[in-house]
Amino acid sequence: MTVIPTPGQCLQFLREAGCSEEVINHCKAVRKVAVRIAKKAHANIELVEAGALLHDIGRSKTQGILHGIEGAKIAAQLGLPEPLVHIIERHLGAGIPKDEAILLGLPPKDYMPLTLEEKIVAHADNLIENDHEHRIEIEVEKALQKGQTKHAERLMALHRELSQRCGMDLNNI
Numbered sequence: 001m002t003v004i005p006t007p008g009q010c011l012q013f014l015r016e017a018g019c020s021e022e023v024i025n026h027c028k029a030v031r032k033v034a035v036r037i038a039k040k041a042h043a044n045i046e047l048v049e050a051g052a053l054l055h056d057i058g059r060s061k062t063q064g065i066l067h068g069i070e071g072a073k074i075a076a077q078l079g080l081p082e083p084l085v086h087i088i089e090r091h092l093g094a095g096i097p098k099d100e101a102i103l104l105g106l107p108p109k110d111y112m113p114l115t116l117e118e119k120i121v122a123h124a125d126n127l128i129e130n131d132h133e134h135r136i137e138i139e140v141e142k143a144l145q146k147g148q149t150k151h152a153e154r155l156m157a158l159h160r161e162l163s164q165r166c167g168m169d170l171n172n173i
Contacts, residue, residue, distance in 0.1 A: 004046045004081060005054075007031070007049060007050070007053060010049075010053035010054050011053065013054060013074075013078060014027065014053070014054065014057055014060075017057050017060035019057060019059055020059075022130070022131075023056050023059045025130075026128060027053050028131070029130075029131040030052045030121070030125050030128050031049055031053050031124075033128060033133060034048050034052035034120050034124035035048060035049055037120045037124060037162060037166060037170060037173060038117070040166035040167070040168065040173065041120060041165045041166050043116045047084065047087070048117050048120050048121060050080075050084055051084055051091075051118070051121040052124055052125075054075060054080075054084065054087075054088055055071070055087060055088055055091045055121050055125060056071065056125075057071040057074050057075065057088065058070030058071025058073075058074060058088065060074070065092065065105075065106065066105075068089050068090070068091060068092045068111065069089060069106065071088040071089070072085050072088045072089035075088050086115070087113075087118050089111065090111050090118050090122065091122045093122070093126070093151055093154065094113075094122055094154035094155045094157070094158040095111055095113050095122065095158075096110075096112070097111075097112060100150070116165075119158060119161070122158065123136075123158050123159065123162050123170070126139045126155060126158075126159075127139075127170070135171045136155060136159045136170070137171075139155050140155050143155060159171075
């Protein structure tokens, strides 16, 4: 499939992969925020919508940090477009650089979101807890409580970058 799947197809992929209703509801909530950001940022809305819906498809295999990699594998097996596969693989936190990926037990590569669409989905995911929106400062505080200073800095840097691009604080989107 070289075309971007419709929202209905994305939901079908999540269910066929075995995602729980909790994961599906989380993905729907991330989609809602991601699409609002994408409109303000003039991003590819179809790609952002599909990426937001499918970002956690790997949770059908694992709830751990490997869900991004597992999800990218599932997306590739489904023949989804490469930009969509990259959104799924790079959505964790505000990205994971190669040196941290190795320490976390991930395959050694850079998992930083590169495109605008990748950044939007990663950030929208950070603004959703389960299926409820919350402020980025909550995620930053969680990271700091775990001693993850670099992660907290990346969260705020991505928030500032996208807020600037949209011309508004994304906590108010």
